[in-house]
Amino acid sequence: MSGSLRLKASPKVTGAMFARATLASELSGDGRRSVVSTLRSDGPLVLRQCNPKEPEPLVKGRRDVARVALAAGTAGPIGGDHYSLDVHVGAGSTLVLTEVSAMLVLPGIGGGQSQMTVNVTVDAGATFVWWAEPIIAAHRCHHSHDVRVALAPGARLVLREEMLLGRHGEVPGDFTSRLRITQGGRPLYDQRLGFGPSAPGWNGAAVLDTNRAVGSIIAVDPAWQDAPPPALPYDRCAxxxxxxxxxxxxxxxxxxxxxxxRLLLQGLRTLGPPWATDPKETTT
Known part of the structure; x- marks a missing residue:
């Protein structure tokens, strides 16, 4: 487990950066714990092994799982930057990926679009917990966020995503995101979101109205193959x-x-153990 990846400036956009990070987990030789087998990063994307940061769903602070935190080594991404992250959760292993802080997406000097691309593969019998921090779309930013998750049959997943449209009192820039999840090669979830000046109507009464925060938690469990949790509108906004x-x-x-x-965690509690982040919490 070693190495770093090259970080280079883009020849097309002045000052823009291209950065890539790679992360993988596998079972140890005795099969008793999960270990980080690949951890490569540099520049804007910094990956480090860590301890639990906050109460976790599914794993509840277990010591036999692999934990990694993603930190920002520089400000941004800013306009023109292109970051990519590849994650592979090996068969039977459990990987928890957290983030040190929110990601603040900023405009660039040349007005180019910034991009963040994440590709995740979760093998059979593996569990991936991605407990991400918010993405903040600052004024005049132009950002595209694309996440693809490929789950093998028998894999489990819990993934949190949160987006804040502008800093306090700020009008957001252009922000688009897409989250695609497949299970056994078949589509399971595909969500596209777009906000900002290039997406008229996003702040209308039928979409966000006066709200400036939007998010989701996706939970996947092979035990739900024949009977997933029933629909539940547990709040007027969730x-x-x-x-x-x-x-x-x-x-x-x-x-x-x-x-x-609070709303997202309330929804997670409705699933009961082991999904609730606090083992003392019960279904609401």
Whole structure:
């Protein structure tokens, strides 16, 4: 487990950066614990092994799982930057990926688009917990965020994503995101979002209205293959929805990040153990 990847400036956009990071986990030789087998990063994307940061769903602070935190080595991404992250969760292993802080997406000098691309593969019998921090779309940013997750049959997943549209009192720039999840090669979840000046109507009454925070938690469990959790609108701004497969989507909108986080965790609690982040919490 070693190495770093090259970080280079883009020849097309002045000052722009291209950075790539790679992360993988596998079972140890005795099969008793999960270990990090690949950890390569440099520049804007910094990967480090870590301890639990906050209460975790599914794993509950277990010592036999692999944990890695993603930190920003520089400001941004800014306009023109292109970051990519590849994650491979090996068969039977459990990997928890957290983030040290929120990602602030900023405009660039030349007005170019910044991009973040994440590709995740979760092998059979493996578990991936991605407990991400918010992405903040600053004023005048132009950003595309693309995440693809390929789950093998028998894999488990819990993934949190949160987006804040502008800093306090700020009008956001252009921000688009797409989250695609397949299970056994078949589509399970595909969500596209677009906000900002190039997406008229996003702040209308039928979409976000006055809310400036939007997020979701996706939970996938092979035990739900025949009977996923039932639909549950547990708040006027949040609901749990079964997916066409062994999964459920929890979605919410809120005026700020604190309210959004509370709504998402409330939805997770409706699934009961082991999904609730606190083992003492019960279904609401």
């Amino acid at each position: 609901a749990l929805t079964p997916l066409p497969g062994p999964g459920a989507a929890i979605g919410a909108v809120a005026p700020d990040s604190l309210h959004l986080r």
